[in-house]
Structures are given as structure tokens and as C-alpha cells.
Amino acid sequence: MKSPRVLRVAGITTAALLAVGTLASCSSDTGGGDGSGVLNITLANHVWTDAIKESLPEFEQESGIDVNLTQLGEDQLSDQYNVKLNAGTNEIDVMMYRPLQEGKLFAQNKWVADITEQVEGAEDWDWSDFQEGPVEATTVEDAVVGVPIITEREVLYYRTDLLEAAGLEVPTTLEELEAAAAQISEANPGVAGFVARTGASAAVTQFSSYLYSEGGTWIDDDGNAAIDTPEAKSAYEFYGTLLREHGPDNVSTDMSWPEAMAIFTQGNAAFYTDADSLYKNAVDPASSTVADTVGFAQFPAGEDGSKPYNVPSWALGIAAESENSENAWEFIQWATSQEKMLELQQAGVPGSRVSVWEDPSATEDYPADLLEAINASFDVGVGFDRPLVISVAEVREIVGMPIVESITGGDVDAAIENAQSQFQEFLDDERG
Amino acid sequence: MSSVVDKQPAVPDAARLPAAFKKRPKHPATRAYGLFRVLALVIIVLTFLAPLVWMVLSSLKTNVDIYDPTAAFVFSPTLQNYETVFGQASYLQYIFNSFWIGIWATVLSMILGVPAAYSMSRFVMKKSAAVVLMARIIPGVSLLVPWYFVFSNLGLVGGYSVLILSHMFVLLPLFVYIMMSFFDSLPLELEEQGQVDGLTPIGAFLRIALPLSVPGIATASILSFIFSWNNFMFALVLSGSSTKTLPVAIFDFVAYASIDWGGLMAAAVIITVPIMVIALFTQKYIVSGLTAGATKG
Known part of the structure; x- marks a missing residue:
């Protein structure tokens, strides 16, 4: 009796082991990373990526390099980098990253390679053609670690029909913006005068243009926190008041761009400030009910003039541990060449090359007033839209708190004081 | 269980049935409880069902309609998604x-x-x-x-x-x-x-x-x-x-x-x-x- 039972158990166990073994052996060959001819490219979900993906076969044919593309949402991409690069992987060659959000961290951890020699050595490709602000953002301690591919600026979105009905001109100063928002929301019940991001962390980048235009900044020249200056205070108060008094009823305090943009594209707000890279959401009839009546203008001027951010939102870098860096550099050169960037800009991705922006064919499809607003922003723009630190996510929560307090009508001064001391402590820590 | 089983033989069948029918309306507390139970169930089911219904409806809408509160239930469905x-x-x-x-x-x-x-x-x-x-x-x-x-x-x-x-x-x-x-x-x-x-x-x-x-x-x-x-x-x-x-x-x-x-x-x-x-x-x-x-x- 005994042996058949034992055999049965043994049989089951063997089957299990065999199954594991078979599975292990049939594991896919996409991993690899043994420095072979396959180039591993990790990109974010973006219009840019979709356009590049279409022309990848072209690159593979020209160069003879096989490309393995991984595409992820921006937060998932960050998570992957944090895990994989931390583990010292060599399975990432080309990486698309956000210079302002992660650039400093990646450079400090030596996750991205120094490509100064390559960019300066490639004469035909012409590094000097790239815009100054974005280049600054991908250069960490004099070492170039990335090539900016996509840029964005904050602009004013507005409803041409509502302005016309109210007999108003497009506001050019923040004061005019407030007055116009008040007038329109009074005349049109149910329509908010103004909408923008309200979430503590999400609003920081869009609030930055208000801060700069009022004459404030995040960190002063000595490297100390500067969000309790009178200029910063008035910016915090202005942004909050605008949303509290003239924003949507019962405004939520965790809106990022999808929520704020939805209010605007449903025709429930007259003015909206956000990144120009989102303009397609507003002018595309498939996602906007006000597609025909959207206007664009340069960011309104505050006490210190109009100072919108003008930043590189994405860049391409080479992973430091890559064993394929030559091919990676070849890919970057191809993807950021003048003709490719022109092609991509025509597809609606604002690029980072001066010559492309000067080419009229690059922006044919852009709304004329948007193009005007963008061009005006180049001259006055500030090269960063959040504090330039290593742990950006953490600091955004700190400096974003007074924004929320201001929107809800709480004690802004106390919130600023609190945020200032936390921010200062954070900076001291980070300096070590 | 045991108590019910014990009582059964004590009451003749013929007498028991009408008595049971008559008894029901006499217990308003039981009815109130029944009502409460139905209400509670409806509330709980609706709460759990709402996101699912929203999800299914949204999957049949265009992106414009998803954000439009007036098109919450009345819209022209599409299978494009x-x-x-x-x-x-x-x-x-x-x-x-x-x-x-x-x-x-x-x-x-x-x-x-x-x-x-x-x-x-x-x-x-x-x-x-x-x-x-x-x-x-x-x-x-x-x-x-x-x-x-x-x-x-x-x-x-x-x-x-x-x-x-x-x-x-x-x-x-x-x-x-x-x-x-x-x-x-x-x-x-x-x-x-x-x-x-x-x-x-x-x-x-x-x-x-x-x-x-x-x-x-x-x-x-x-x-x-x-x-x-x-x-x-x-x-x-x-x-x-x-x-x-x-x-x-x-x-x-x-x-x-x-x-x-x-x-x-x-x-x-x-x-x-x-x-x-x-x-x-x-x-x-x-x-x-x-x-x-x-x-x-």
C-alpha cells in the first residue's frame, strides 16, 4: 500500500519542479542586456514617443541596430528607473527622463552618463542650436547628462466668445486678469472666471510663473529658502484669491491638469493658465466642447513683468551602466537631429532647437495666437518651474501647502511661515 | 433550531397555519426591520455598484461626453474605445x-x-x-x-x-x-x-x-x-x-x-x-x- 502513495506525491512534486523548470527555460528573450546588438530604449507615454515609434524602423534600417522599446506612463517610468538603476542594471541604454523633476537625483546617483564630449564633438548635429534654458537644465555641475527634446511654457488659455460678450480685451497683467475673471463670472452664472491646478504638488509648477512674475523665487542666490518674501506672499495670495473668489464653486483642492482642463474644455471657465504642451486638449473637438472659441495669450505680467517658465519637460540621457552607449548616442543623435525635430514639431511636439522654432513650416498647424505667446515667452522665460533640488517630489509638497491654504481661505501667513521653515530645513539637510 | 422543533407537536396543524398568517401584521417591529434591511441593502448595493456603472457607461462614451455631467446617462454610445x-x-x-x-x-x-x-x-x-x-x-x-x-x-x-x-x-x-x-x-x-x-x-x-x-x-x-x-x-x-x-x-x-x-x-x-x-x-x-x-x- 505504501509505495504507490509515496510515488504519487513524488510524482506531483516532480511535475511541479518540471513545470517551474520549463517555465524558467521558456522565459522570454526580451531581457538580455548582455551588451548585444539590441538597444534598449525606455520612453514615456507622450505624443513625441508615438511619433518616434512610427519612424523607428527607419532608424533600424539605417543604422543596423535592433531597438527594444519599453513605453510607460511618467510615474511608472520613474518607479522603474528608481528600482532598476538602483540595482545597477545594464538593461537600460537610452532613457527618457524629466530633467527638472529627476535630473539632479539621477546625476547625483551617477545613473546617467556624462555625454559632454559626445554632444560637443558632433559638429553636424550642432549642440549650439539647442535653446539655452533647456540646455542649462540638462547640465549638472558642468557635465551634460541629457539632450532636451520637449519644451513647454505656461500660457493663458481663454474663451474668445466670453471675452467678446463682456466687451473685454485680453488681459496682459495679472490685475486685469482678476478684473476680467470677476466680470465674466458675475455676468455668466455657472461659469467660473478662472480655473487652474489646485493640488498642493500639482499646482507648484503652474504657480511658479505667478511667483516669478510677482518678483519672487523659490531659492535665493545664497541657496536659502525664499518663499516668505513679500513678493512670494503676494503671489501665494493672488493665486489663491483668484481661485477662491472667481474659481469654480466648491473648488476641490486636489486638481491637476486633467481636472482643471476638463472644467475649461466643458465651457465652465473663462480663463485657464497651464502648460502650452496641453493645447491640443483644448482645441481638439474630440476632447473639447469649446474647441472653436479657445484663445491663447502670453502669461499676464505681474509686478515684475511677465515671467512664465520656459522649461524642458523631457530629455534623453544614456544610462551610466549601459554597455551599448555608442549605439545609444547614435539613437539620440538621430532622434534629436534637426530634421527629426522639425518633423516632430510639425506633429505638435514643441521642441528645443532654435533653428526649428525659426522655421515657419515647423509651426504651421499651431494656432497663431499660441505661437505668438510661445515666442514672446522665449525672451522672458525662466528656466525652471519648481525648486531645483534632489528630492523634488518632497519639496513640491512643502512649497505647495500655502497654495492650498490660500485657495481655501485659511491663514496664508502662518502656512507660508511653516512652509518656509520646513523648506529651509530641507535645504540644509540636502546640503548635508 | 432545537426550540422550534420542540414546540411543533404542541400545536395542531390546522390551528397553526391561520395563526401564522394572522400574526404577521401584528409585528410592526419586524416590518420596520424588514424595511430597514431592504433600504440598507439598496444603499450598500448602489454604493458598490456606482463606480462600476460609471465605468461601463464611460467606456461607451467619447472623451467629451465623459466629462459632461448632462450626458451622464443620455448619450450616443460608441464602441470606438x-x-x-x-x-x-x-x-x-x-x-x-x-x-x-x-x-x-x-x-x-x-x-x-x-x-x-x-x-x-x-x-x-x-x-x-x-x-x-x-x-x-x-x-x-x-x-x-x-x-x-x-x-x-x-x-x-x-x-x-x-x-x-x-x-x-x-x-x-x-x-x-x-x-x-x-x-x-x-x-x-x-x-x-x-x-x-x-x-x-x-x-x-x-x-x-x-x-x-x-x-x-x-x-x-x-x-x-x-x-x-x-x-x-x-x-x-x-x-x-x-x-x-x-x-x-x-x-x-x-x-x-x-x-x-x-x-x-x-x-x-x-x-x-x-x-x-x-x-x-x-x-x-x-x-x-x-x-x-x-x-x-
């Missing part, structure tokens, strides 16, 4: 990946976990049980970096096996713990009886304990499969572009400057439906798994 999901987004592959990984992880955890639970229960191996539980307590995210390091050196990252193994890490303790308490509740006498009749201890396990614990195994399997199906974190880091599971793939609809809500909702429906169908058909096992046993009382 589903076309996107099955057409350009190659969801069939991801559905297969999720099933494949979920089934293997569950089956392997079952094969290893059930005998383990049996021996831990019968031979009182409290310390081993505690060690197994540790695996359940450690937050998964803290394991990702070392796992990635080990598995990428083994060349397994991007394949199915690494995902199955990582899911098993969580499923195995789940199996062991559910089955341990199940075996604990099985009377030892049944197996002893079997052994008296000539079974080996393993025979007693296979012929007596195992068949009696089918409801427990079903419960654990279903919970395991659902965990594996929904797991996002392990798949995010350890999967490759061709072995992506559904929860990771759904993020393809969220891009930097645009979100395809319609496509996202259609994909969410596709992720939810199989698991709901499985849960509906296996519900009776889960319920009986909680009450079944060889001897009652």
Missing part, C-alpha cells in the same frame, strides 16, 4: 499574460502550499508558520530592488517565470494560512480512523483530509488568482513589453499631456469582467469554504 483596446493596444496579449501568470502562480502555490499547511497543522510547526507569515508581512516594494538584481543576473527579468515566482511569494503564505486553519478544524479522528483501516499517514492526507478540504482550496485559489490578476507593482518592474499584465498595460492610456479616458475605461471593463465572472461562479465555494466540514456542531 473597445476598438482601440483590442486593435492598436493589443490587449489580447495582455489578457493572455494575466491569465497565464495567474493560473500558474495559483496552481504552483496550491501544490506547494496545501501539503505544507497540512504538515504545519498536524505536526504543530508554529515557528515555520511564523516564518511563512513573515513573507506576507514584508512590504512587497522593499523586495523589488533585490529581486530585480537577482533575477536580472539570472536573465529571467521580462519572462513569465519571474512574474509567477514573485506572485507565488505572496500566494504561498496565503494558501498556507487559509489551509492551516482549515486543517486545524478537521477532526483528527477521521484520519486516525482511516489509519486504523490501513491507510498510511500520507494516504490519510490524500484520501481523507484533501477531499474534505476542497472548499478551502477553492477559497484560497480564488483569492490567490484575484491577487495575481490585480497585482501591479511586481509586474511593473519585472515584466517586459511582451509579458506585461493588464494592470500595467492600462497605464498606456495615460500620457504626459493627454489622457484617453474612454480607452482607459474600456480597458478597465475588460480587466474587471473576467474576475467578476469567476467570482460569481465560484461564490458558493467561498461561502461553503467558510462553513463546511465533515461533522457539524
